[in-house]
Amino acid sequence: NAGVTQTPKFQVLKTGQSMTLQCAQDMNHNSMYWYRQDPGMGLRLIYYSASEGTTDKGEVPNGYNVSRLNKREFSLRLESAAPSQTSVYFCASSDPRGQGLYSNQPQHFGDGTRLSIL
Amino acid sequence: AQKVTQAQTEISVVEKEDVTLDCVYETRDTTYYLFWYKQPPSGELVFLIRRNSFDEQNEISGRYSWNFQKSTSSFNFTITASQVVDSAVYFCALISYNTDKLIFGTGTRLQVFP
Numbered sequence: 762n763a764g765v766t767q768t769p770k771f772q773v774l775k776t777g778q779s780m781t782l783q784c785a786q787d788m789n790h791n792s793m794y795w796y797r798q799d800p801g802m803g804l805r806l807i808y809y810s811a812s813e814g815t816t817d818k819g820e821v822p823n824g825y826n827v828s829r830l831n832k833r834e835f836s837l838r839l840e841s842a843a844p845s846q847t848s849v850y851f852c853a854s855s856d857p858r859g860q861g862l863y864s865n866q867p868q869h870f871g872d873g874t875r876l877s878i879l
Numbered sequence: 880a881q882k883v884t885q886a887q888t889e890i891s892v893v894e895k896e897d898v899t900l901d902c903v904y905e906t907r908d909t910t911y912y913l914f915w916y917k918q919p920p921s922g923e924l925v926f927l928i929r930r931n932s933f934d935e936q937n938e939i940s941g942r943y944s945w946n947f948q949k950s951t952s953s954f955n956f957t958i959t960a961s962q963v964v965d966s967a968v969y970f971c972a973l974i975s976y977n978t979d980k981l982i983f984g985t986g987t988r989l990q991v992f993p
Contacts, residue, residue, distance in 0.1 A: 803986050804970065806981070817979075819980065849922070870916075872923050
């Protein structure tokens with residue numbers, strides 16, 4: 762079971778460069794998410810997509826764009842990378858409501874992308 | 880506003896000690912879900928448990944147990960007879976039924992020494 766797959770696993774960029782982080786899930790989940798994890802701050806939501814064709818801002822969207830290409834794929838783009846965007850990025854997917862009031866399935870996470878911006 | 884507070888930044892114990900990780904949450908919603916995730920040194924996030932707001936029954940899974948108390952808005956996690964393999968960062972998280980946003984606490988780093 763692949764689950765949630767993120768590419769690349771590591772990347773070093775120079776300030777001002779652009780980059781797209783890729784994420785794909787094979788669990789037929791409707792919702793997908795991008796988080797960043799910084800020391801002492803837990804995981805913060807950047808953007809999410811409740812269904813194919815929709816995206817919404819999370820807690821820290823500035824400097825990022827996303828594309829929900831299809832049900833499986835949700836990409837995160839840094840148009841002009843800044844040192845403040847050095848972080849570990851996690852993609853996740855879930856079916857929040859599933860079937861019934863009490864379902865709310867947990868989010869499944871990829872292994873993360875460690876991004877350094879010099 | 881929704882918020883999850885994990886006041887313990889780091890805990891160190893010696894193997895075989897019991898340890899409790901605290902989680903306090905804030906939400907105005909009546910239907911919500913609470914989660915615990917483990918992040919071992921390898922970096923991946925591992926789902927441990929989900930609890931919905933209508934079920935206050937405590938849960939035990941092997942050496943792990945969870946104490947959910949709505950009266951104090953807490954969802955604490957206890958590891959009995961800790962082992963070195965339990966060393967990780969543990970995150971508590973909250974999601975309301977009507978949203979798709981999972982709110983994480985800042986995590987508690989647990990170090991278990993042999």
